[in-house]
Amino acid sequence: MTERFGHFIDGTWRDPAGGAYFASTNPATLETLYEAARGDGADVEVAVASAARAFDAPTWRGLTATQRGRLLRRLGDLVGEHAEELATLESLDNGKLLREMRGQLASLPEYLYYYGGLADKIQGSQIPTNDLRILNYTQHEPLGVVAAITPWNSPLTLTTSKIAPALAAGNTVVIKPSEYTSRTVLRFAELAAQAGFPDGVVNVVTGLGNEAGAALVEHPGIAKISFTGSTRTGSAIASSAAARFIGCTLELGGKSPNIVFGDADVGNAAMGVIAGIFAAAGQTCIAGSRVFAHRSVYDELLERVSARAKSIVIGDPMDAATELGPLAFEAQLEKVRSYVGIGVDEGARVHSGGGSPDVALPGYFFEPTVLTDVTNQMRVVREEIFGPVAAIMPFDDEDEVVRLANDTEFGLAAGVWTQNLARAHRMSRRLDAGTIWINTYRAMSPMSPRQGFKNSGVGIEHGIESMHEYSRLKSVWVNTNEEPVGDPFVMRG
Numbered sequence: 001m002t003e004r005f006g007h008f009i010d011g012t013w014r015d016p017a018g019g020a021y022f023a024s025t026n027p028a029t030l031e032t033l034y035e036a037a038r039g040d041g042a043d044v045e046v047a048v049a050s051a052a053r054a055f056d057a058p059t060w061r062g063l064t065a066t067q068r069g070r071l072l073r074r075l076g077d078l079v080g081e082h083a084e085e086l087a088t089l090e091s092l093d094n095g096k097l098l099r100e101m102r103g104q105l106a107s108l109p110e111y112l113y114y115y116g117g118l119a120d121k122i123q124g125s126q127i128p129t130n131d132l133r134i135l136n137y138t139q140h141e142p143l144g145v146v147a148a149i150t151p152w153n154s155p156l157t158l159t160t161s162k163i164a165p166a167l168a169a170g171n172t173v174v175i176k177p178s179e180y181t182s183r184t185v186l187r188f189a190e191l192a193a194q195a196g197f198p199d200g201v202v203n204v205v206t207g208l209g210n211e212a213g214a215a216l217v218e219h220p221g222i223a224k225i226s227f228t229g230s231t232r233t234g235s236a237i238a239s240s241a242a243a244r245f246i247g248c249t250l251e252l253g254g255k256s257p258n259i260v261f262g263d264a265d266v267g268n269a270a271m272g273v274i275a276g277i278f279a280a281a282g283q284t285c286i287a288g289s290r291v292f293a294h295r296s297v298y299d300e301l302l303e304r305v306s307a308r309a310k311s312i313v314i315g316d317p318m319d320a321a322t323e324l325g326p327l328a329f330e331a332q333l334e335k336v337r338s339y340v341g342i343g344v345d346e347g348a349r350v351h352s353g354g355g356s357p358d359v360a361l362p363g364y365f366f367e368p369t370v371l372t373d374v375t376n377q378m379r380v381v382r383e384e385i386f387g388p389v390a391a392i393m394p395f396d397d398e399d400e401v402v403r404l405a406n407d408t409e410f411g412l413a414a415g416v417w418t419q420n421l422a423r424a425h426r427m428s429r430r431l432d433a434g435t436i437w438i439n440t441y442r443a444m445s446p447m448s449p450r451q452g453f454k455n456s457g458v459g460i461e462h463g464i465e466s467m468h469e470y471s472r473l474k475s476v477w478v479n480t481n482e483e484p485v486g487d488p489f490v491m492r493g
């Protein structure tokens, strides 16, 4: 009998109001893993009410910042103790390599420790208003109930990036995980309860985007929406938030350039290109899907990248030897396949890969693919594919590659491979993206702020800066002058 999970609301499991469930499938084997509650507006109503109650309750509101920080650190310890279990569940659910998920889970406690440590360090300031009779100071306050809506590619990391600062700042949360990866987020909420977070502070409503997700976004009790996912959904969420004047943090899609100059160590750069586009089967927002190689090293880079791509071990993500697992679900596989076809129709050449690999499992596998003869105008270069498809293009000089790299609606990340120090720093200034990697790729830390420019997002995730995404700043004016008010028709400084 398939295991079944309800929502996690108010510190306990709860059956879906409508009684409906949906199945989650292992994308490598196509076996059904479990069923999760298919939430609707009624479930969201209960979850938001529970979070709103918890927000006002002395059990949460009455905690000091140090006490909130301690809860986050305790949760970090519990996540560390359950890292293997969580990594395995996540790998089964989304098809990413077990060793990749192990790496993510091993570093997840750091997120909780980091924001646990920041909880008591967000302080206001005293402002000299040039009126010596006035004491003016600022204070940070939590917003209320925060909605966190997350995708399937790195479920717990992306959820923790939102809720750790939200909780540190004193908010309560309702999480709507991706319908493809509900399991670990539910387990995480259980661990939060075990860590001592009061009931209702961390709630999870599972379900589909246009049902549970849309109901959560529209709920009038939500004070802030923090979303990671596609640019299309993010745009709809931003419109809804704008109509109610509530804030949103949006981490959206990308089409990141990975630029290899003629003076680069081409062997290292090739590894960076591989990491950028074939790690996680290209299903990362920061995928380096547009590769620009200086004409002097273009042939060598192409040869190295496609030789390595052809030797990538494709198969069961649970197997330690596997380097590339399946795509997360069938529509994702069809999307990737169709983009390769679109590229060919537009005149691109499939240099390597481009089809279904020979794998003993029935899952959604696709070969690591290198496209050449591409131009910046083609859809395969302009649109996010979210799969293991690299488009490699030559360039002749720095000005040209800056123009090409910035000629995109996205601005999430960019990689630069060069041994010229001046060029490295110059490029970091000239590239229009929120994260720049020099001679590395996919580096990330909860301590370092990241932000998508242009259509890649709004607001900051990670770092001290993201604490401010989850609090509001109040300015308090205190009159220390006891003399009677003279003229009430003149504004007081």
Ligand code: NAD
Pocket (backbone or CB within 6 Å): 149, 150, 151, 152, 153, 154, 158, 176, 177, 178, 179, 207, 208, 209, 210, 212, 213, 214, 215, 217, 228, 229, 230, 231, 233, 234, 236, 251, 252, 253, 254, 284, 285, 286, 384, 386, 412, 452, 456, 457
């Ligand atoms: P998606 O937008 O389809 O779904 C993301 C989440 O939103 C899911 O939980 C989904 O159920 C929910 N959702 C869908 N429609 C909704 C609606 N109308 N109202 C409310 N919620 C709704 O994205 P996805 O396919 O799950 O994830 C892949 C995308 O996420 C890619 O574009 C990728 O680049 C992006 N991503 C961005 C980052 C980043 O940090 N910038 C990180 C990872 C993934």
